[in-house]
Amino acid sequence: MPASTDRYEIAVARYFEAWNAREPEALARAVATAWAPLGGYTDPLADVRGHEGIAAVVAAAHARFPGFAFRLSGSVDGHHDTARFSWELVSETDGAAPVAGSDVITLDAEGRIVSVLGFLDRVPAAA
Numbered sequence: 717m718p719a720s721t722d723r724y725e726i727a728v729a730r731y732f733e734a735w736n737a738r739e740p741e742a743l744a745r746a747v748a749t750a751w752a753p754l755g756g757y758t759d760p761l762a763d764v765r766g767h768e769g770i771a772a773v774v775a776a777a778h779a780r781f782p783g784f785a786f787r788l789s790g791s792v793d794g795h796h797d798t799a800r801f802s803w804e805l806v807s808e809t810d811g812a813a814p815v816a817g818s819d820v821i822t823l824d825a826e827g828r829i830v831s832v833l834g835f836l837d838r839v840p841a842a843a
């Protein structure tokens with residue numbers, strides 16, 4: 717068990733702040749807060765490095781699923797510089813969650829994300 721789980725929970729909270737930011741300036745700030753400058757994001761649909769690439773992936777998700785928000789599903793588990801957690805993409809209108817996944821993040825010494833390895837556990841057929 718790590719000395720403090722706060723480090724992981726703070727990093728994941730910042731991660732969700734970035735994924736839920738909708739305005740370009742807020743998104744840029746949230747990504748810069750959550751990720752290291754050369755940080756990356758990889759899932760089955762994307763493989764990007766740097767703040768601009770990550771912000772573009774987030775913006776594309778919002779364009780594809782307007783009116784949805786990313787939410788933590790369960791708890792955050794971590795050790796050393798690595799944490800894992802599950803999430804859902806939830807409709808703000810009716811609470812439906814057509815997309816869900818699990819991510820593994822690696823953190824730098826300042827607690828910013830160096831890499832994300834994302835897995836999609838549930839995706840609609842039309843996506």
